[in-house]
Amino acid sequence: xxxxxxxxxxxxxxxxxxxxxxxxxxxxxxxxxxxxxxxxxxxxxxxxxxxxxxxxxxxxxxxxxxxxxxxxxxxxxxxxxxxxxxxxxxxxxxxxxxxxxxxxxxxxxxxxxxxxxxxxxxxxxxxxxxxxxxxxxxxxxxxxxxxxxxxxxxxxxxxxxxxxxxxxxxxxxxxxxxxxxxxxxxxxxxxxxxxxxxxxxxxx
Numbered sequence: 765x766x767x768x769x770x771x772x773x774x775x776x777x778x779x780x781x782x783x784x785x786x787x788x789x790x791x792x793x794x795x796x797x798x799x800x801x802x803x804x805x806x807x808x809x810x811x812x813x814x815x816x817x818x819x820x821x822x823x824x825x826x827x828x829x830x831x832x833x834x835x836x837x838x839x840x841x842x843x844x845x846x847x848x849x850x851x852x853x854x855x856x857x858x859x860x861x862x863x864x865x866x867x868x869x870x871x872x873x874x875x876x877x878x879x880x881x882x883x884x885x886x887x888x889x890x891x892x893x894x895x896x897x898x899x900x901x902x903x904x905x906x907x908x909x910x911x912x913x914x915x916x917x918x919x920x921x922x923x924x925x926x927x928x929x930x931x932x933x934x935x936x937x938x939x940x941x942x943x944x945x946x947x948x949x950x951x952x953x954x955x956x957x958x959x960x961x962x963x964x965x966x967x968x
Contacts, residue, residue, distance in 0.1 A: 767825055767847045769794075769947070771832030772840035772922045773855030774915060775896075776865040778936035779833035782855055784957040785940070786830045789949040795831040800888070807888055810835055814895050818842050834896050844926060851946065852926045854933045856919060859912045871897070871905060 769791055773779060783794040793799070800806055812819040813835070821843065825831065832855070836843065844852055874897070877889035897905045900918075904910040923933065932946040939956040943949075 766822075767829060767831055767843065767850045769830035770836075770840055770843045770847065770850045770852045771830070771855060772837055772844075772852050772926075773832070773934075774837060774862070774900075774918065775834045775870055776862055777855040777857045779837075779855055781936050781957040781959050782832050782853065782934075783830075784959060785943060786832070788952055788954075788957070789944070789947060791830040791947075793828050793830075795825060795828045795836055796833045797835065797892075799828075800835065800892075804884060804888075807884075807891065810895070811891050813839060814891055814899075818846075821846050835892060838895055838900060840922065841925065844930075852922070852931045853943075853946075854919065854922050854926075854931060856933060856935055859915050862915060863908055863912055866905070866911075 769786060771779060771782060773782075775797065780796060780798070783796045783798075786794045800810065806824060809819045809824045818839070831837075831843065832853070840852065844850065874889055874893050877885050878893055880886050880889065897903065901911055901914050904914070919933075923931065932942060934942060934946075936956065936958070940951050944951050
């Protein structure tokens with residue numbers, strides 16, 4: 765099964781809400797960082813992607829129709845080439861609120877995980893931290909100006925690379941309409957998902 769939708773947006777841009785929205789629209793299942801937690805056997809494939817720039821994408825995404833969030837969004841270019849018929853969604857939000865959210869949630873939790881007594885947790889954190897904090901942000905994610913510059917540069921690169929007919933730049937606040945129009949889906953009668961706020965993440 766090939767991916768039909770590729771999420772190119774960084775984590776903390778409403779990606780978990782987007783995962784739930786896509787699954788509501790029939791794109792079952794949608795890969796998110798949380799899927800990595802549920803599938804420890806995927807770690808070896810992500811380690812291969814980290815070292816080689818790719819892995820067996822078909823094997824990794826067996827049973828999935830879409831991907832969002834890290835680690836998959838780090839390979840948006842490779843996935844867009846590998847699945848040429850897939851549409852690309854670039855989730856975004858205000859850059860300052862994105863930076864604050866990252867530092868209230870996934871950055872401290874991933875640093876803590878890297879020091880875990882559990883061997884698998886350490887190995888997972890080392891892989892994800894290398895991929896995201898080191899490779900994506902050049903180790904400068906704690907520097908607000910540099911991290912936000914990287915965030916903006918990513919958006920610019922995606923929008924300049926993917927043809928407009930294949931790309932949706934999307935904010936969760938826009939709700940269902942642009943997403944359904946882009947994917948050719950019927951408009952759900954329920955509110956667009958709103959999950960995984962910084963407060964919810966910290967409680968969890």
